[in-house]
Amino acid sequence: xxxxxxxxGAALIxxxxxxxxxxxxxxxxxxxKVDSSFSMGMATTFVMVIAAMVxxxxxxLILVPFDLxxxxxxxxxxxxxxxxxxxxxxxxxxxxxxxxxxxxxxxxITTNCAILGLALTAVLKEYNFMETLIYGVGAGIGFTLALxxxxxxxxxxxxxxxxxxxxxxxxxMIIAGSLALAxxxxxxxx
Amino acid sequence: MKEKTAIQELIKGxxxxxPVLVQLLGLCPTLAVTSSAxxxxxxxxxxxxxxxxxxxxVSMFRKMIPGQVRIAAYIVIIATFVTxxxxxxxxxxxDISKSLGPFIPLIIVNCMILGRQEAFASKNGIGxxxxxxxxMGLGFTITLLVLSSIREILGSGTLFGMRVMWExxxxxxxxxxxxxxxxxxxxxxxxxxWINARRKA
Numbered sequence: 001x002x003x004x005x006x007x008x009g010a011a012l013i014x015x016x017x018x019x020x021x022x023x024x025x026x027x028x029x030x031x032x033k034v035d036s037s038f039s040m041g042m043a044t045t046f047v048m049v050i051a052a053m054v055x056x057x058x059x060x061l062i063l064v065p066f067d068l069x070x071x072x073x074x075x076x077x078x079x080x081x082x083x084x085x086x087x088x089x090x091x092x093x094x095x096x097x098x099x100x101x102x103x104x105x106x107x108x109i110t111t112n113c114a115i116l117g118l119a120l121t122a123v124l125k126e127y128n129f130m131e132t133l134i135y136g137v138g139a140g141i142g143f144t145l146a147l148x149x150x151x152x153x154x155x156x157x158x159x160x161x162x163x164x165x166x167x168x169x170x171x172x173m174i175i176a177g178s179l180a181l182a183x184x185x186x187x188x189x190x
Numbered sequence: 191m192k193e194k195t196a197i198q199e200l201i202k203g204x205x206x207x208x209p210v211l212v213q214l215l216g217l218c219p220t221l222a223v224t225s226s227a228x229x230x231x232x233x234x235x236x237x238x239x240x241x242x243x244x245x246x247x248v249s250m251f252r253k254m255i256p257g258q259v260r261i262a263a264y265i266v267i268i269a270t271f272v273t274x275x276x277x278x279x280x281x282x283x284x285d286i287s288k289s290l291g292p293f294i295p296l297i298i299v300n301c302m303i304l305g306r307q308e309a310f311a312s313k314n315g316i317g318x319x320x321x322x323x324x325x326m327g328l329g330f331t332i333t334l335l336v337l338s339s340i341r342e343i344l345g346s347g348t349l350f351g352m353r354v355m356w357e358x359x360x361x362x363x364x365x366x367x368x369x370x371x372x373x374x375x376x377x378x379x380x381x382x383x384w385i386n387a388r389r390k391a
Contacts (some may be wrong), residue, residue, distance in 0.1 A: 019368050020221035025301055028214060073276070073295045074269040074285035079260055110261075113218045113299040120292045166376070171216050174375030180368040 003134045006127075010138030012116060013187055017146040018180040023114030027147060028172055037151035038144065039101050045140025047109050048118055048162050051080050052136030057118035058128055076119050084110045125129055149179060202247045203362045204323030208335040209302045210375075211382040216302035219293050220334060221371040227350050230338025231331065236275045236294060238327025241303050243353055244319065245269045248311040256314075269298045302330060333378075338382035340374055341365045 016022045023044070030040045041132060055076050063069055088106045092099045118139050122132045153175055162171050194202070199217040209215045219237070244267050248255075267271045268365040269301035276294045287294065297303065306326055311319040342348055345365030364370050 019367070021218050022296075024221060025215075025218040028217065033199070069279075070273065073265060073273050073298055076300050077265050077269050078262070081265060086328065110265075111299050111301055111304060113296045116299050117292055117296055120295055123345065124292065145284035155264030163380075165380040167383075170376045171380060173372045175370040177376065180372055181364070184367070184369065 004130065006131055007134050007138040008189060010135050011142035011145065015142045015183050015186075016117070016139050016145055018176065018183045020117070023112050023143055026108065026112055026149065027176070028169060031147050031172075032154055034148060034151045034155060036039055037147040039045070041140070041144025041147045042107055042114060042142055043106055044114065045137070047080075047106075048086060048115055048143075049067050049133065049136040052088065052122055052132050053129070053166065054079055054083060056122060056127075056132045058187055059123055072123070074118060074178040081110045081117055086179040093128060104156040109172075114139065146179070150176065157190055193361075196318075198311065199318060199321040200325040203322065203327070203329040203343070204210050204332065205329070207326075207327045208333060208382070209305075209326050210330060211369045211379055213305075214379075216300045216330060217375075219296060219300060220330075220337065221368075221375060223290055223293050224334055224338035224341055224371060225366045226289075226342045227335065229286060229289055232279065232283065233290060234294065234327070234331025234334040236279065237300060237303065238299050238324075238376055240268060240271045240297050241274055241327045241330075242308060244268045244303060244307060245311040245319040245323035246309045246316060249314060249316045252312045257303045260312065261304075261308070264304060264312075266305075267298065268303055272297045296350040304325065337374055337378060340378075341370055345370060 008053055010016070012022055017024065019025050026040055026044070031037045058071065058075060059069075063072060064073060068075075082108060088099075091106070118136060122135055125135075129137055150172075154172070157171065157175075166174070195301050203209065207213060210217065210220050218239070219233055223233045243247070244264070249262060251253045251263075272295060275297070276287070279290070279294060306323060339349055342350075343354060344362045346360050347353060347361050362370070365374070
C-alpha cells in the first residue's frame with residue numbers, strides 16, 4: 001500500500017515536471033512531436049530507475065559508512081554521467097532498433113535535472129531500496145505523461161493563430177501553467 | 191564576428207543574451223525557487239558564485255583538459271563549487287537554505303552554467319570568461335528577482351516579507367504555486383520578445 005502511495009505521489013500528485021519543476025529543459029525542448037517525446041520519456045524513465053538504484057547503493061553502502069556525505073553531489077553526478085554512457089553502450093550492443101529510436105536523447109539525459117533531483121530527493125526522504133525503485137518508476141512515468149500531453153497540445157498549436165510575442169517558448173510556458181493547474185486537481189487523491 | 195569590448199562582454203548577459211528570457215537556459219530553478227523574492231535573490235547569487243568560480247577554473251585549465259572528458263571535468267568542477275555554496279548557505283542563512291531544498295545541489299545540472307563553460311570559458315581567456323560569467327550571472331539574478339517579486343507581490347501581497355499591497359488585497363494564492371510560476375515566466379518571455387521586436391523596428 002505504501003508503495004502504491006509513493007508511486008501515485010511521484011507520477012501524478014507531485015509530478016516531476018508540472019509540480020516540482022524538474023526536467024523543464026527537455027520538457028520545453030523535445031515536446032514538439034508526440035512520438036519523439038514518448039521515446040525521450042521512456043529513455044529518461046529507464047535511466048531514472050537505474051540511477052535511483054545505483055545512487056541509493058552508493059549512498060548507503062559507501063558514503064554513509066565512511067562518513068562522506070559531503071561528497072554526495074560530486075559522487076551522484078559522476079555516477080549518473082557514467083551510467084548514461086554505460087547504458088548507451090549497453091543498448092547499442094543489445095538492441096540496435098531501440099538505440100536508433102532513442103538517438104541523441106540518451107546523452108542529453110545526463111544534464112536532465114530530474115535524474116539528479118530524483119536521487120537527491122530519495123536520499124532526503126530516507127526511502128529504502130524498494131521504495132526508491134518504485135519512486136523512480138513513478139517519477140519516470142509522470143515525466144513521460146507530462147511530455148506526451150504537452151507534445152499533443154503543441155502539435156495542435158501549429159494550426160492556431162498565436163500573438164507574435166507569445167510564439168514559441170512563451171505560449172509553451174502558459175500551456176504548462178494550465179496543465180499544472182489541472183494536475184493540482186490530483187492533490188486530493190490520497 | 192568582430193571582437194566585443196570588455197564592457198559589451200559584461201552587459202550582453204543582462205539583456206541581449208539573457209540566459210533565462212532569451213536562451214531559455216536554467217529554467218528549472220527559475221521556476222521552482224521564485225515563490226518569494228528572498229529565495230529568488232539567494233538562488234541568483236548562489237548560481238552566479240558557482241558560475242564565476244567554475245568559469246575561472248575552466249578557462250585556466252582549458253588547454254589541459256582533453257576534449258573527450260571535458261564535460262565530465264566541467265561537471266566535477268561545478269559540483270565542487272556547488273558543494274561549497276550549499277555548505278555556506280546552510281551555515282549562514284539556514285532558513286533560506288531549507289526553503290531552496292534540493293535546488294541548490296541542482297545548480298550542478300543547471301544548463302546555463304554548463305552551457306557557458308562549453309560555449310565560452312573553454313575557448314576564451316580568464317579575464318574575458320570572468321566578465322562573461324559575471325554578466326550571465328547578473329542577467330540570471332535580475333530575471334529571478336523580477337520574476338519572484340511579481341509572484342510574491344501578487345501571491346502573498348508582500349515583498350521581501352514586507353507588506354506592500356493594500357490591506358483588503360485578496361492574495362492570488364495560485365501565484366505562489368506551480369501554475370503561477372509557468373504563467374508569469376511565459377508572460378515575461380513574451381514581454382521580452384515584444385520589446386525586442388519593437389527595438390528592431
